[in-house]
Amino acid sequence: MDLKEIQNLIKFVANTGVAEVKLETGDVKITIRTTLEGTTETTYVQQLPAQNVLQQAVPQQIAPAAVAPVAATPAAEDNSKYITVKSPIIGTFYRKPAPDKPMFVEVGSSIGKGDVLCVIEAMKLFNEIESEVSGRIVKILVDDSSPVEFDQPLFLVDPS
Incomplete structure (x- = not known):
């Protein structure tokens, strides 16, 4: 799992309002926790061949998503068919x-x-x-x- 996939997962979890997500795949373990203040804490654990463990906590500030009104546009009407x-x-x-x-x-x-x-x-x-x-x-x-x-x-x- 590369860094871009992890970042996308963090954004997705932050936008869904889920409190905690744990993901384990083969040699990678990821835990993402969100708080009410909109911050996200990610713990990334990877088992290396020599049984060394790399652990990194990456707190990120996620701004609350603003709800914008959707205006009807001619392009949207064309796509309706x-x-x-x-x-x-x-x-x-x-x-x-x-x-x-x-x-x-x-x-x-x-x-x-x-x-x-x-x-x-x-x-x-x-x-x-x-x-x-x-x-x-x-x-x-x-x-x-x-x-x-x-x-x-x-x-x-x-x-x-």
């Missing part, structure tokens, strides 16, 4: 099955129900995200190899 495919999990978004393979879909690609649209890596597992609708890809909303959150829009599909 499209179906939004959202991420079912947190992880890293990949548009192709391997670095040397072609993309699953491009803008303008016709898709059918059950077609693989992308892969999301979560905890070293690669999860194929399949289309639940038939149509045409209008827009890809996430860059390749970017972290995604649960329920984050990934694609816009024109069902007609």
Whole structure:
């Protein structure tokens, strides 16, 4: 697990309002605690081959999220006729099955129900995200190899 993934996890936990999250994967153990004041304390423990333990506490000040009113825009109205495919999990978004393979879909690609649209890596597992609708890809909303959150829009599909 790299530093960017840990930072994204810290931000996600701080925004959800959860008091504490513990994560253990193989040789990495992470505990994230949040307080009412909006601070986050992260304890990162990694077991090294020589049984040395590295422990680092990283307090971060997280500003409370301001709720901004959403204004209706013409662009939002244009997108209302499209179906939004959202991420079912947190992880890293990949548009192709391997670095040397072609993309699953491009803008303008016709898709059918059950077609693989992308892969999301979560905890070293690669999860194929399949289309639940038939149509045409209008827009890809996430860059390749970017972290995604649960329920984050990934694609816009024109069902007609």
